[in-house]
Amino acid sequence: MSVLPVVVVGAGPLGLAAAAHLMERGLDPLVLEAGSRPAAAIEQWDHVRTFSPWPELVDAAAARLLEPTGWTAHAAGFPTGREWIDDYLAPVAEALGPRVRYGARVTAVSRLGRDRLVSPGRAEAPFVVYVDGAESRIRARAVIDASGTWGQPNPAGADGVPAIGERAAAASGVLTYVPPTLPHATALAGKHVVVVGSGHSAMTAVIQLGEVARKDPSTTVTWVLRRGVSEDTFGGGTADELPQRGALGVRSREAVDDGRVALTTGFRTERIDLIVGRAVLSAEDGRSLPPADRVVVLTGFRPDLSFLSEMRIALDPILQAPVNLAGSIDPNLHSCGSVLPHGAAELAHPEPNLYIVGMKSYGRAPTFLAMTGYEQVRSIAAELAGDHEAARRVELTLPVTGVCNGAGLSDGPDGEDAGAGCCGPASSTPRPGSLSLNHFGG
Structure with a gap:
């Protein structure tokens, strides 16, 4: 098991950050991305300006990974999705090199020789990650699912399923x-x-x-x-x-x-x-x-749990979030800025060494904070490396006002919204080209 990689599903902000933290801990990450480039979901809203400022969109371990390349972080401002990719996410993916594999859509995760009914020796058996069908199998010591929810929009149908037609x-x-x-x-x-x-x-x-x-x-x-x-x-x-x-x-x-x-x-x-x-x-x-x-x-998103059908996961019956996390992210009680920092303990499942992180960890809860996600993967990397004290330690201080990441206002034809962000002054004057997404795929 010790020579096997930790498979990370998704090369979005959280997947790339998870890989950076795993590398710092001496673990070997393998990021499997269905798209042809990093942050493929963000590319679909790359004209949108985030609510979060630059310092809250950069993971600390990823920044340390980039330092030898001469990369410098933006000190302020609210990037568009395109800027987030070009100035941060794409460089991180490049620094990870062959540890990121593109065109690799995960279709199933199981345990070697064991379906979900088999308990004896289960925790000692490696994971088997199927890529694009059963013809390609990758063994892993742990799996971190950072695949997000962008590809699973809620339907227009009021029953939670697509309307007729x-x-x-x-x-x-x-x-x-x-x-x-x-x-x-x-x-x-x-x-x-x-x-x-x-x-x-x-x-x-x-x-x-x-x-x-x-x-x-x-x-x-x-x-x-x-x-x-x-x-x-x-x-x-x-x-x-x-x-x-x-x-x-x-x-x-x-x-x-x-x-x-x-x-x-x-x-x-x-x-x-x-x-x-x-x-x-x-x-x-x-x-x-x-x-x-x-x-x-635009009715929100939901997690795709289909490729985890052989995994023993414990989800809240309403939110479809990990049961130990659901109570603190209930949108009826919390905003994204009021959710307490959490990590490996809250994201654990009955399946040892399997974690769902990022927006997907929130299930159907509508808001997610990038900073919260970076704390998730920091804690999980520590746990997988055996540093349980660091995994339990909270290394995140949320802004007093809270911020909802995912997107703020898009640029108008002449860049009118170049300074827009969640902490700027509210204006009642409509701006051309405004657009908002409540969350992003991790």
Whole structure:
């Protein structure tokens, strides 16, 4: 077992950080990335500016790995996803060299010669990680799943499963689960666009499309909420502890109040019909929306647990997060900044030496902090190296206000939002091209 690598699934921010910490501990990491480049998920929102500033987006061990190359960290500012990749994540992946393997999609994780029913000798048997089918198998001493949730968007269907016709609408290109870039939003001028979702991603898509409607009044934007309007529909507003997050609520409400966006509430999508290249959403109560040229579904994400089906994992039945962590990340009780630092102990499963980290460790909880994830992998690397005291020690101090990582505002056509971030002053003035993601794939 001691000569086998620790397999890390995913070459996003948390997967790369985990590899750096493992190397510092004298362990051999092997990062398996399904994409052709590091941070493939972030590339899909690389125009978006993060809520977190640079110092909170860089892992300490990864920074130490880069020091011999002459790399220097940004001292301030809020990077876009593209800048995060180019100025930090891609250099880390390059420094890791052949320890990162691309085009390697993990399809299953098991124990050598043992399915999940077999207990004798289980902990002593190496893991077997299947890559792109059973033809390729990699033995490992431990597995860290940092695959994130980006590839598993929640559907528009109100039951938690795709609405009737939703898959066909997605296949046609009329329906998407990806927030629009500024050029894509601009190209929708004069069209009818439906945005489904109540979180910050949906809010900022609404703001962005509302700006398109301001410039071209022939544009129609319908914002669909499953619930009715309540005190927290538009977030905390100016009272929000994160000013830029609060500003999203202020701006989205202004878009509705100004008539640029039509708000439809209590609409629980049951079916989506394609009619001459347009989509008609129908609710459980019989209501239907006018045909839409584009439907943008931003209802959050969920973990893909399929390749862990032979693993003994203990998950909260509601959040699908590790049972020892779920209570402290319940979105009804906590924001991302109020979650206590946690590590190997809270992320442990009945399957020894298997850990789920990053956004995937939060299950269906909607917010995640990069700093919290870096503390997760630091603790796990220490535990796997046998330094149990370091694994239990907390080496993270969260900002007093907390920050929600994943993305803030995207640049406008002239870079108007270049200084935007969660700790800046809230503004009620709508900004063109704004966009927000609540979380990112680890």
